[in-house]
Amino acid sequence: MNTPGNRDRITNRVPQTVAIKLQEAADLTGSTLNQFMVQAALEKAEKLIAREKIIYFSKNDAAMIINLLDKPAKPNAALVRAFERFKQREIENGNESRPAGANTPSAEV
Numbered sequence: 001m002n003t004p005g006n007r008d009r010i011t012n013r014v015p016q017t018v019a020i021k022l023q024e025a026a027d028l029t030g031s032t033l034n035q036f037m038v039q040a041a042l043e044k045a046e047k048l049i050a051r052e053k054i055i056y057f058s059k060n061d062a063a064m065i066i067n068l069l070d071k072p073a074k075p076n077a078a079l080v081r082a083f084e085r086f087k088q089r090e091i092e093n094g095n096e097s098r099p100a101g102a103n104t105p106s107a108e109v
Contacts, residue, residue, distance in 0.1 A: 012037075 014022070019033075026036035057065065075083070 022037060023033050025040075026033045029036060031039070
């Protein structure tokens, strides 16, 4: 819920030519200059945020990822050696009581 206490003020200084163009666009949409600028900025922000946060996959890409999750490949020799080195470092650091990657000890059911 928007109450007067929940609002922020944003101000801009723009060249007169820009202000005239923005006002013309606002008039064409039937909104005030302020409403037009807020709506335009919000639309741009939502597009930018979506572009940066959402990953789009084709049907083939999605199927490949699901297949990899359902049937993971066996670890190769390099991965096995790396995991052994990791386990050794965990033992040396005193973290051998927890399974690798666990934040807290797991409770058995």
